[in-house]
Amino acid sequence: MKRNMSFFNATSLSLGLAFLYLPMLLLMIYSFNESRLVTVWAGFSTKWYGELLRNQQFLDAAWVTLRVAVVSSTIATVLGTMAAWVLVRERRFLGRTLFSGMIYAPLVMPEVITGLSLLLLFIAIGLDRGILTIILAHTTFSMCYVSVVVSSRLVTFDRSLEEAALDLGCSPMQAFGFVTLPIIAPAVVSGWLLAFTLSLDDLVIASFTSGPSSTTLPIKIFSSMRLGVSPEINALSTILISIVAVGVVVAALVSKRQIARRETEEREGQK
Amino acid sequence: MDNKPAPAPFAPWNDPAAVPLIRFEGVTKRFGDFTALQSIDLQIYPKEFFALLGPSGCGKTTLMRMLAGFESPTEGTIWLEGKNIAPVPPNKRPVNMMFQSYALFPHLTVWDNIAFGLRRAGQDKNTIKARVEEMLRLTRLEQFARRKPHQISGGQRQRVALARSLALGPKLLLLDEPLGALDKKLRQDTQFELMDIQEKTGTTFVIVTHDQEEAMTVASRVAVMDAGRLCQVDTPQNIYETPNSRYVADFIGEVSILEGRVAAVGEEIAIAYAEGAKPVMTRCAETVAPGQSVFYAIRPEKIWVGAEPHPDRINSVEGTIVDIGYLGDVSTYHVRLDSGQMIKALMTNAERYAASRFTWNDRVWLSWSRHAGVVLAS
Amino acid sequence: MNFRRLFLIATPYGWLLALFMVPFLIVLKISLSDTAVAIPPYAPTFDLSAGWAGLKELFSGLDFENFVWLTEDDLYWKSYVSSLKIAAVATFFTLLIGYPVAYAMSRARSEWRPTLMMLIILPFWSSALIRVYAWIGILSSEGYLNQVLLWLGVVDQPLTILNTQIAVYIGIVYTYLPFMILPVYASLEKLDESLLEAAEDLGCSRVSAFWRVTFPLSKPGIIAGCFLVFIPSLGEFVIPSILGGSRTLMIGKVLWEEFFNNRDWPVASAVAVVLLLILVIPIVLFQRNEEKNA
DSSP states (O other), rough: OOOOOHHHHHHHHHHHHHHHHHHHHHHHHHHHBBBTTSOOOOOOOOOHHHHHOHHHHHHHHHHHHHHHHHHHHHHHHHHHHHHHHHHHOOOOOTTTHHHHHHHHHHHOOOHHHHHHHHHHHHHTTTTOOOOHHHHEEEEHHHHHHHHHHHHHHHTTTTTHHHHHHHTTTTTTTHHHHIIIIHHHHHHHHHHHHHHHHHHOOHHHHHHHHTTTTTOOHHHHHHHHHTOOOHHHHHHHHHHHHHHHHHHHHHHHHHHHHHHHHHHHHHHHHHO | OOOOOOOOOEEEEGTTTTTOSSEEEEEEEEEEEEEEEEEEEEETTTTTTEEEOOTTTEEEEEEEEHTTTTSSSSEEEEEEETEEOSSOOOOSSSSSEEOOOOOOOSSSSSSHHHHHHHHHTOHHHHHHHHHHHHHHHHTTTTGGGSSSGGSHHHHHHHHHHHHHHHTTOOEEEEEEEEETTTTTHHHHHHHHHHHHHHHHHEEEEEESSOHHHHHHOOEEEEEEEEEEEEEEEEOOHHHHSSSSHHHHHSSSSSOOOEEEEEEEEESSSEEEETTTTTOEEEEEOOOOOOTOOOEEEEEEEGGGSSOOOOOSSSSEEEEEEEEEESSSEEEEEEETTTTTTTEEEEOOOSTTTTGGGSOOOOOEEEEETTEEEEEEEE | OOHHHHHHHHHHHHHIIIHHHHHHHHHHHHHHHHHHHHHSSSEEEOHHHHHHHHHHHHHHHOOSSSHHHHHHHHHHHHHHHHHHHHHHHHHHHHHHHHHHHHHHHHOOOOOTTTHHHHHHHHHSSSHHHHEEEEEEHHSSSSSHHHHHHHTTTSSSSOOOOOHHHHHHHHHHHHHHHHHHHHHHHHHHHHHHHHHHHHHHTOOOOOOHHHIIOOOHHHHHHHHOOOOOOHHHHHOHHHHHHHHHHHTTHHHHHHHHHHHSSSSOOOHHHHHHHHHHHHHHHHHHHHHHHHHHHH
């Protein structure tokens, strides 16, 4: 059906992909550079990875980041799913416009403002800054992303499935647990993953809401970056990029295989 | 009505002693300013196959959803076996529903779909197993038990939905457009299968449909609805042969309607429908007064088409053929009377070349008997 | 039943009120307060125990001094204007680069498209901080780009790109490119190929068929993509602070410095309020555009 790609199209596509991937590739290659001078190639070495693993500050920061990300994305998934349900199903209640406004506003709010406002709140109520405040902050903005992801799935959800469950003897809670949740689970999981990576990557909001004992990895990376390029940061970045890349590619392959299997099963089912 | 055919063996609605399973008493449902149902009174008896028939938006789905418990009446009461069911939530009602979309749980196998309600009811494993297998046998789905809904065909999905809603042994089964998603051939087969299953299980079925043929085929009684009201509730045959209004006559099957005035009342009444034309002579069950304006409805198959008037029929008029629809088994003729009215007539093509007997612009005579049509006041 | 509903609505609602709405009101309040050498460094502070009288006193202590200050010191003016300019120029370049990529994707064979899609989205999942950082090594005066240019003999002096606005443009284009490609691709993918055949049949050349049919029909995607790039880049902090050097003025960076370096909370809050007011316009326009095309 489609014509073969023209030269122009092939060129723009490859240039575009090169633009997206070349910087990261260079970074990854030079993380194996022997020299401390990052831009001058002096032979292959994995020594910077070793340095990194011996750097207690980085390890501590990574541990803080991981805990924050797991806890905040889990709470955000629960709250975001509830919010999505309210957005899609509850058509009328007092202050619905304000509610949906508060769901969408954090998505477009500059991070500096979100961070600043939360910090001022924590100071106003006298909450000491630390892991708890970062978790609160991350939960707040990532629950909005979760609710957008989940509500887009809920909108297309066939409500007669829930009615069927009620009809067959489920209480409303059981209907949600036995029918709705298993069906929207993929959206809930991607919501969680999104919240997790948002928390993992966040620099600005964490900078405002963290205390001296709760430095996250992005904060640590940022303060080292200000001193210029360093091979340890290259190594760390390589690790992080690889984890994400492997995760995304595996997830894509799994879902592709599922879709393919489903399609063949459907075709066979019609016979 | 006293000109009814011999009473059917199953007709509890004619038995004053019969106790209805469902009783609607002055039920009205409003959504904001919109009135979906207007003071409905209706009885449905045990073991009935009851059809709610009407165009979309007539309120038939709302009526059914009130039985299932997804809507509650604004006014009036719905009684199920003598109990008001308004305060009973859907999951506590002995009523199950087969959804228009089937609403099969996509993450569960056919087996688990059918077992779903039994598990919620807390039955033990062996009972569930036995019941599910019984349902699978009933709907001939044994070899698909381990499949997921997307792995079976549309007709099989329809049967899973039926099996699932029957598994709990409800007193009342609601079917919302159960055959709407199937193609025509499969639909016809499935209609008979539905009737068969209804008979075997002895469950009361209420079916919602917009397809008059489907309602006529499966139902013991049909309720024709329009704009939130019940127009007529009766057996398929009575709905067809003695409709009580132009709306019902027109909604079920083909009909030609002549508008006129009662000219004379005797053993037959005479209806004058056009200046200078001979009045239509017909028997009439209702009492009418001379001068009253009435409608005369007649079905196409009751009319005989010929080159001359039929000697034994009391009514004969002449007209010109303006259109012929050849359908193979039958042909329909659209005939314009000399007085201007259009009448549809149907002829069986009993012989292979009979259809070519008349053609466009031919002058023909239409004849029919004194029992062929009905007189309608509205 | 009703308790369940109340619980479902109240939990996320309460959370957002407490951690989104209230903080924002605090920012608003502090932006109207005076700077003080105290902890917290602003006055008046709200004292709950003073009750109604305290509230009255609080309100009498608020004024628009900080906003007046923003108009008087041309630093703020300049940084708002330069943020708008940088965001607009960067958005234009993102479109210029993103459109051909999206177009090529929509022309690709359908079995390739999910893979291409994933390749475009993949960078979005990895840290923006790291991706911006990757450019330091490329753009610095001894970086890879200058090495290549010197080796090729295109330049005989290393170019100064890092710590200029050009580096910020590159950073924004790079970071937000997927935001442009995806909506444009979505609108191009829906395009019915027979429309182009019809246009050619009616006498258009390939090129004029593109300008007369494809481009106008992809306009909703272009507009959506432009907003998705423009809105976040306006308040961007990471890119200008890593790539822009001290001379690049962007409002997100000014706010940060005002807060962390100068500890002037009232002015930082006022900067935030004005930034939000500026953002309201494109956000409302974007919302309208989305509703129109929904």
